[in-house]
Amino acid sequence: MAERPSGPLAMRHFRSEVVPVPPPPADAVLLRNIFVSVAPGARAVMQGAAYRRQLLPGEVIPSSVIAEVVAAPPGGPEPGSIVGGAGGWQEYSVVPTSEIWPLERVGELSHHLGLLGxxxxxxxxxxxxxxxxxxxxxxxxxxxxxxxxxxxxxxxxxxxxxxxxxxxxxxxxxxxxxxxxxxxxxxxxxxxxxxxxxxxxxxxxxxxxxxxxxxxxxxxxxxxxxxxxxxxxxxxxxxxxxxxxxxxxxxxxxxxxxxxxxxxxxxxDYLPRWGTAQRELHALQEAGELTVLEDIRHGLDSAPGALIEMLAGGNIGQLAVRLAPDPPGW
Amino acid sequence: MAERPSGPLAMRHFRSEVVPVPPPPADAVLLRNIFVSVAPGARAVMQGAAYRRQLLPGEVIPSSVIAEVVAAPPGGPEPGSIVGGAGGWQEYSVVPTSEIWPLERVGELSHHLGLLGxxxxxxxxxxxxxxxxxxxxxxxxxxxxxxxxxxxxxxxxxxxxxxxxxxxxxxxxxxxxxxxxxxxxxxxxxxxxxxxxxxxxxxxxxxxxxxxxxxxxxxxxxxxxxxxxxxxxxxxxxxxxxxxxxxxxxxxxxxxxxxxxxxxxxxxDYLPRWGTAQRELHALQEAGELTVLEDIRHGLDSAPGALIEMLAGGNIGQLAVRLAPDPPGW
Known part of the structure; x- marks a missing residue:
């Protein structure tokens, strides 16, 4: 976020930066993001405290991510494993180990941001x-x-x-x-x-x-x-x-x-029941009862425009940005 | 109500009238009111539709009443019986039979407007x-x-x-x-x-x-x-x-x-369980667990001032206006 928006969101409120990937601290993992979500809640925290504390100018736009683990502390997830996490609009994210979760291996990978996310x-x-x-x-x-x-x-x-x-x-x-x-x-x-x-x-x-x-x-x-x-x-x-x-x-x-x-x-609130819910959602989709609408954009630079468009009512279904191809086996 | 209030309630919004007591229609009873309630909701319906339709200038301020039945259609309540009802700030009220209810004979009569009402x-x-x-x-x-x-x-x-x-x-x-x-x-x-x-x-x-x-x-x-x-x-x-x-x-x-x-x-919403609730409320009061605060005024002319005072934050506990002494046996 380049500056706190005053009025409707515009491209000038964002800035793209290239910085070195830092080594993760002992209680965090380094992720290579495959998908980052584009969700209205990101706009809310740009303005003030909402789902999380207020974002400050210069900080990364927060988002859910689907990612591959690049580096993890001993006892953490295997490098190469695919996880969900609370990351941001970045190609690589450093995320506290407590804010990543393993993915149930059902459905398409992108669905873990939408139908199963x-x-x-x-x-x-x-x-x-x-x-x-x-x-x-x-x-x-x-x-x-x-x-x-x-x-x-x-x-x-x-x-x-x-x-x-x-x-x-x-x-x-x-x-x-x-x-x-x-x-x-x-x-x-x-x-x-x-x-x-x-x-x-x-x-x-x-x-x-x-x-x-x-x-x-x-x-x-x-x-x-x-x-x-x-x-x-x-x-x-x-x-x-x-x-x-x-x-x-x-x-x-x-x-x-x-x-x-x-x-x-x-x-x-329903964390202990997420697994059950995901299996039922996937079964409904397989049975043709649930149709998933997805709108996948490509490349990190497409994220700000996608959020602006979403807030103006322009999107249909789950909006996500793909940063990398699906890993083998998905 | 003499006129619809514009801004805070004042005595000029009320008018006292003496009119003949009408004979009740076939589906209504004639009540002699012993207590009429003074409740903030009366102010709300003076302004617009709230708990009931908006009151019109010239209409009687609605209130709960505790009353003695004076006249009733065949099959209706006995004349002389004591009932609760949806009446108004009147010495005598004509109330549809569907809007009166028998009183459980527990506690003090005035409590049927407060603790048990x-x-x-x-x-x-x-x-x-x-x-x-x-x-x-x-x-x-x-x-x-x-x-x-x-x-x-x-x-x-x-x-x-x-x-x-x-x-x-x-x-x-x-x-x-x-x-x-x-x-x-x-x-x-x-x-x-x-x-x-x-x-x-x-x-x-x-x-x-x-x-x-x-x-x-x-x-x-x-x-x-x-x-x-x-x-x-x-x-x-x-x-x-x-x-x-x-x-x-x-x-x-x-x-x-x-x-x-x-x-x-x-x-x-809880009508079928009112009786159970009233017995429990009365038992709690008898056991000293519930203290009833009452503020009983006397005479119909005291009602508008009591409502104005209540809306300004001046009252403590259940506010009611007594129009007649308790009947024998209460």
Whole structure:
């Protein structure tokens, strides 16, 4: 990060540097990154403390990585082994040993950033645990074509729900309906957005899987049915700004009069169950129940532009940057 | 209500009228009110749709009542029987038969508006069900000396929690600590409010029982511990204004990064369990575990001033207006 953004993210906020690869300290490993993720949360920490502490100018943009271990302390992972980790937008990353994890050898390698990574697991536990979803209910997903959203909507469909997706374009919406089995879709940029959403949810909204927050949430809230549930997965509408927009209505009052639950969660809460979840996600994909949408860019220099495009609503599915070919055997 | 308030509630927004008592229609009863409640929710519906539709100028201020049945349709309650109901600030109320309920013959009559009425039941189900409270946890109650708050804090204490109360005066706080067994109290009008609250909750806040919303919630939110719970019971800070104040921070982001649950509820959600709850509340009071604070005013003309005082933070405990003596046998 070259400087802290003031207003919408732009290329001037990034800088590319070539520096020597440092030897890792005793409690860290040196990774050669194969994939780095491009996720909206990176924008949030550029602005202030969010999922992690605020990023400082000159620091590396943090991201999930899929990587090959180059060097590790005694008792650490084998050099050459493939791991996931909390790294950054770098060709090589030095990562504390406590922040890497072995990959279950299922599915395609890139899926460990998406379907089998944080995004897939967020969709999985959000729908399976937080939403308390029942068959026949109506689920609305915002950011429905995004990395988390396109999987959350499909998992809701698999659970027997009516799934209504909100995105920012007709092109994305057609993909959701035709390829992913969404019941209906609504374009949040349409002038008739609120009316369109109400028409798509004639029995009200039982579960709102909220990836975006902001003005879209204000449109969905009045449509929630009694005992509805709001799964707070992300607030991307708030990330690309100096400060979050103010609420337009009082959230607590809406929660009270309809007995709503609003619950945030971190995928890390479910760590002991990640393996089970990954096996089920992979099986659903193999059975044709889950379609994975991926958008893989190439080379580290493509990462800033991909993040800017994502924040402007331009991406579909899991966005990642490939830095190296898959290792043998994947 | 003489006119819709614009800004803080004042006596000019009320008007007292003497009108003939109408004969009740076939599906309604005529009640002689013994007690009418004074509750912040009345202010909310004077402004707009909240717990019920917006009140119109010329309509009667709605309230819970404890009343004697004067006339009822065939098959309805016996004339002379004592009931609770959704009435208003009137000496006599005509109430649909579906909106009255028999009173369990336990405790003092006035307690059926407080300890055994909506306030007590709201405290009971909020602590017992919504909060998912565990012994040893820290509970913060706002509006802690109010009709709901002073019971919620005590029920949390009975469940083994550390209970920290927030009120608007040192006088109320002393009552909470000395008479009700609160662990600590904080004055929200103190210039050191945020620091005082942090010092009173050294291990963070596990449950926030929120009766007030508004700026107090913004001070409590950063203190919540991981997996904390916010029980949305009321938003009195928002009631005495033309429109609710805007949020100072994004609530969803705070819910996400700490995996918080925010849940609204209505006491009506637990209707089948009211009887059980009332018997337990009464038993706790008989055993000296629950102290009931009551503030009983006399005569209908005292109601508007009592509501204005309550909204300004002037009341302690359950506020009600007595219109008639207790009937024989109570």
């Amino acid at each position: 944080r995004n897939g697991l967020t969709a999985y536990f959000g729908i399976r645990e937080v939403a308390q979803l029942r068959a026949g209910e109506t689920v609305v997903v915002s950011g429905a074509a995004g990395g988390v959203g396109h999987l959350a909507g499909q998992l809701a469909r698999v659970a027997g729900a009516q799934v209504v997706g909100i995105t920012s374009s007709a092109e994305k919406n057609e993909i959701l309906r035709r390829q992913l089995g969404y019941t209906a879709t609504v374009n949040r940029r349409s002038s008739s957005f609120a009316d369109d959403l109400r028409a798509a949810c004639p029995a009200g909204v039982d579960v709102y899987f909220d990836n975006v927050g902001g003005p879209v949430r204000e449109v969905v809230l009045p449509l929630l049915a009694r005992h509805g549930r709001i799964v707070c997965s992300g607030v991307t509408a708030h990330y690309d700004a100096d400060r979050p927009p103010v609420g337009m209505t009082d959230i607590a009052m809406q929660l009270i009069v309809k007995s709503l639950r609003m619950q945030g969660f971190l995928v890390a | 909506r306030n007590g039941l709201t405290a009971y189900f909020g602590i017992r069900e919504v909060a998912q409270l565990r012994a040893g946890e820290t509970v913060v109650v706002s509006g802690a000396a109010g009709g709901v708050g002073h019971l919620a804090g005590q029920l949390a204490r009975v469940a083994g929690a550390q209970v920290v109360g927030i009120t608007s005066s040192a006088e109320k706080n002393e009552i909470l600590r000395r008479q009700l067994g609160y662990t600590a109290t904080v004055n929200r009008r103190s210039s050191s409010f945020a620091d005082d609250l942090r010092a009173a909750c050294p291990a963070g806040v596990d449950v926030y029982f929120d009766n007030v919303g508004g700026p107090v919630r913004e001070v409590v939110l950063p203190l919540l511990a991981r997996h904390g719970r916010i029980v949305c019971s009321g938003v009195t800070a928002h009631y005495d204004a033309d429109r609710p104040p805007v949020g100072m921070t994004d609530i969803a982001m705070q819910l996400i990064v700490k995996s918080l649950r925010m849940q609204g509820f209505l006491v009506a």
